Amino acid sequence: MNKHHDIENIQFEGDFFEVTVDSIARRFELKTVSTLLNQASETERKTFEVSPSGYGIHWPLLDEDISIDALLGIVSAPARNRKTA
Numbered sequence: 001m002n003k004h005h006d007i008e009n010i011q012f013e014g015d016f017f018e019v020t021v022d023s024i025a026r027r028f029e030l031k032t033v034s035t036l037l038n039q040a041s042e043t044e045r046k047t048f049e050v051s052p053s054g055y056g057i058h059w060p061l062l063d064e065d066i067s068i069d070a071l072l073g074i075v076s077a078p079a080r081n082r083k084t085a
Helices: 035-039 042-046 068-072
Strands: 007-013 016-021 024-029 056-059 064-067
Touching: 007 042, 016 068, 024 068, 064 068
Parallel strands: none
Antiparallel strands: 007 016, 016 024, 056 064
8 A cells, every 4th residue: 555645845956856745855866766857848847746645746748757655765565465264
């Protein structure tokens, strides 16, 4: 099960992507996050949507999606089917 995140203050500063996730400000080098975002114009970068559940961020002009769990390096174990007797 993926955790829902509180995502705020998404901004770009030079070659960096800054976002506040669950009340913690984080900064990422764009080239490590997304080649598309790294090469995007200011308008393309600033045109984004945060999923209502806080699962991720979508840039419609680039057709780019970033999962917050992936951005933070969170790996979720797959759900296992339990058999009952």
